[in-house]
Amino acid sequence: MIPSPLYYFARLxxxxxxxxxxxxxxxxxxxxxxxxxxxFSTSWGVFACERTLSVASHDAFWPPYVMGxxxxxxxKEVDALNIIFKDSPFCFEIKMLPNSKRAFTExxxxxxxxxxxxxxxxxxxxxxxxxxxxxxxxxxxxxxKNNQHKVKNLADIFNQGLTIGANFGxxxxxxxxxxxxxxxxxxxYTSATSKRFEMLNKQRIDYAIEDELVGNYLSKRxxxxxxxxxxxxxxxxxxHLMLSKRxxxxxxxxxxxxxxxxxxxxxxxxxx
Numbered sequence: 532m533i534p535s536p537l538y539y540f541a542r543l544x545x546x547x548x549x550x551x552x553x554x555x556x557x558x559x560x561x562x563x564x565x566x567x568x569x570x571f572s573t574s575w576g577v578f579a580c581e582r583t584l585s586v587a588s589h590d591a592f593w594p595p596y597v598m599g600x601x602x603x604x605x606x607k608e609v610d611a612l613n614i615i616f617k618d619s620p621f622c623f624e625i626k627m628l629p630n631s632k633r634a635f636t637e638x639x640x641x642x643x644x645x646x647x648x649x650x651x652x653x654x655x656x657x658x659x660x661x662x663x664x665x666x667x668x669x670x671x672x673x674x675x676k677n678n679q680h681k682v683k684n685l686a687d688i689f690n691q692g693l694t695i696g697a698n699f700g701x702x703x704x705x706x707x708x709x710x711x712x713x714x715x716x717x718x719x720y721t722s723a724t725s726k727r728f729e730m731l732n733k734q735r736i737d738y739a740i741e742d743e744l745v746g747n748y749l750s751k752r753x754x755x756x757x758x759x760x761x762x763x764x765x766x767x768x769x770x771h772l773m774l775s776k777r778x779x780x781x782x783x784x785x786x787x788x789x790x791x792x793x794x795x796x797x798x799x800x801x802x803x
Contacts, residue, residue, distance in 0.1 A: 580622035584644040584779070586612065587634035588625050592725050594748045596648065608647050610801055611665055614794045615772075619786065630722035632700030641777025649773040650702040650766075658776055660784045663791045664769035666802040669743040670703050672759040673750060675734050683761050689714045693737040696720075696727035703740055704766030724749065732756060740765055 588608075591599040596608040604625050612623055626643065628634045637643035639658040650668065651661050672688075672695070674680075682688050688695060689710050696719045697703065711718060719736050721727045727739040728749045738759060741749070750756040774784055791798070 581620040583622045583624055586623050586625045586645040586647060587628050587637060587643045588647070589628045589630045589634055590723055591627065592723065593745060595744055596742075607801055611798060612647070614797050614801065615665065615787065615790050617790075617794070619790050621783075621787070630699040635700055638773060638775045639777075641775050644775050644778050646773035649771050650768045651771060652702055655773060659773040660776060660779060660781070662772040662774065662784060663788045664771050665791050665798050666770045668766075668768050668770045669764050670740055670766040670768075671743050671746055671764055672738045672740055672762050673728070673731060673746045673756055674738050674759045675731055676755050676757050677734065678737065680737060681761075682759075684763070685710060685765065688738060689717055692717065694719055696730055696736045696739040698722070698724070698727070702766075702768075704768070707740070707765060728753060728756060 588597055588604065590597060591604065593606070593608075595606055597604055597606040599605075609625070616623060623645065628637065628643075631646075634643065634646050635655065638646050646659070648668070649655070649659075649661070655661075680688075680691065680693060682691065682693070685706055694717050697707075699720050699722055702708070719727075719730065721730070724741060724745055727736070727741070730736045731739045732753050732755055739746075743758075743764075746758060750758060772787065774787070
């Protein structure tokens, strides 16, 4: 049983002046200790993880965004989540899936909470909330340096019967969406970015479409690969987190958006 505060003050009447000073000093130390304990427990409580959200990733090697290093996923996308969720009620865990198409299926059914690096489409918005944008994306075409084709745009590529390597489920802009329907046989889909660039290096495909930062990184590793110099960017887009409507509430989306806004400068610096 914890004594009443009156008990401690009543004891003062039993002491002489010297004893009172020692007693009050000891009592003050106890109060300070108690106060510090309350403060620290409150701080941890405020920033404690109230909910862990699952995040879909389909590629363990998508540099500089996602890289498996020493058994852990690292990279700019992981760093972005750490920035966004810092001091928020949420923690996150990354779950590996076979491809981005599977990730969208899991989001639709509520078996995954978050999809990262997502472009907005009306189809995706049927089953997912979109946060505020936290970075931009530029999609470009890459080719083998031994490529002798003369092309200036996507129309030239498809009209000449050439092939493009692309990722399952990814969005590359409305023009490419139309070619996905009309020229299916000229598009080679792979789950891993490294696989597309390996095919490009061996000239099994004529072009590979990829995020500019990723493509530039992989081109430096493959001496025979380069950004297609005569073809402008295929698509430029704002990039968001996708949140499953089955598992994430609109109020939770507002909280995440507030943290994206709060950490706007840090996110901008990360992706520059």
